[in-house]
Amino acid sequence: MKEQKIAVIGVGCWGRNIVRNFxxxxxxxTVCDMDEENLKKVKEQYPNVNVTKDFTDVINNKEITSVAVxxxxxxxxxxxxxxxxxxxxxxxxxxxxxxxxxxxxxxxxANAKNLVLMVGHLLLYHPAVNRLKMMIExxxxxxxxxxxxxxxxxxxxxxxxxxxxxxxxxxxxMISYVTGKDPVRVISAVGCSSDRNDxxxxxxxxxxFEDGMIGQIADSWITPKKHxxxxxxxxxxxxxxxxxxxxxxxxxxxxxxxxxxxxxKLDYLEIEPLKLECQHFISCCESGRKARSDGDNGLMVTSTxxxxxxxxxxxxxxxxxxxxxxxxxxxx
Numbered sequence: 001m002k003e004q005k006i007a008v009i010g011v012g013c014w015g016r017n018i019v020r021n022f023x024x025x026x027x028x029x030t031v032c033d034m035d036e037e038n039l040k041k042v043k044e045q046y047p048n049v050n051v052t053k054d055f056t057d058v059i060n061n062k063e064i065t066s067v068a069v070x071x072x073x074x075x076x077x078x079x080x081x082x083x084x085x086x087x088x089x090x091x092x093x094x095x096x097x098x099x100x101x102x103x104x105x106x107x108x109x110a111n112a113k114n115l116v117l118m119v120g121h122l123l124l125y126h127p128a129v130n131r132l133k134m135m136i137e138x139x140x141x142x143x144x145x146x147x148x149x150x151x152x153x154x155x156x157x158x159x160x161x162x163x164x165x166x167x168x169x170x171x172x173x174m175i176s177y178v179t180g181k182d183p184v185r186v187i188s189a190v191g192c193s194s195d196r197n198d199x200x201x202x203x204x205x206x207x208x209f210e211d212g213m214i215g216q217i218a219d220s221w222i223t224p225k226k227h228x229x230x231x232x233x234x235x236x237x238x239x240x241x242x243x244x245x246x247x248x249x250x251x252x253x254x255x256x257x258x259x260x261x262x263x264x265k266l267d268y269l270e271i272e273p274l275k276l277e278c279q280h281f282i283s284c285c286e287s288g289r290k291a292r293s294d295g296d297n298g299l300m301v302t303s304t305x306x307x308x309x310x311x312x313x314x315x316x317x318x319x320x321x322x323x324x325x326x327x328x329x330x331x332x
Contacts (some may be wrong), residue, residue: 011033011070055107065089067083076095080289084109099133107299118281118293127273128249133178145298152227154226155221167219230243250264
């Protein structure tokens, strides 16, 4: 079992959380970012960690076994490909790419080199999500016929391709994971921009999953009051998972008896899901087994959202391909 030394590329708002977790798990070796102020803060907080502005330093460092890529989505393909070609396991923030062919290329490259490729579909590691998955597998809801995921919040930066690419990877991956059903086709996809451009900050997607199950996904960057909720409807009961409340996150409702509800006790809820995700990546790197959110999982999500974006924007998609949403800064 090879000792892991991990580098994190990109230390913006979310990257700082990744850095913190890998440091606390005693595997963080190097942090890379183009912003000197970000690196200065890292060095102040973690004096023993190496820092660099050049990701080729990470590539050329033979002691670094694995890399976490936490940069804007349009940079993922280039960086992840370079790291895999250098023989390093890769954790990449969602989405793996906004282009399905790129996601497929990365998955095939990782498989060919027998490397771990893991996508940051964080909710697949959430204790409440995993408890719901277990209940569905046990038949507590009956046959699942419908799922609805709402992820509404405020984002003042809007520095991504759209709210769909920012948030919907969570929704698609989570619905597929808990129900055990893969997407079959996108039925409808609509969006609008409160800024009246092609950067959609409100999107609604309807997807047909296996066995005819329907999933509906609503995402927003402009909702002042945060709303994060997953509803799963079965033939016997309906589950609601509300991640904005501290207690009773997961409640089961009998479909045929009014006010018949069951609050589900959740073990290990006090453990940060991101810590569980980082631990999973380390474990996969040490054992060589595929990650729960592996390259196949990333390709499934990207393929679905690529189809939704084409339905939503048509020929206007080509305009977005030319936009540098983060002004070439490696932070997120």
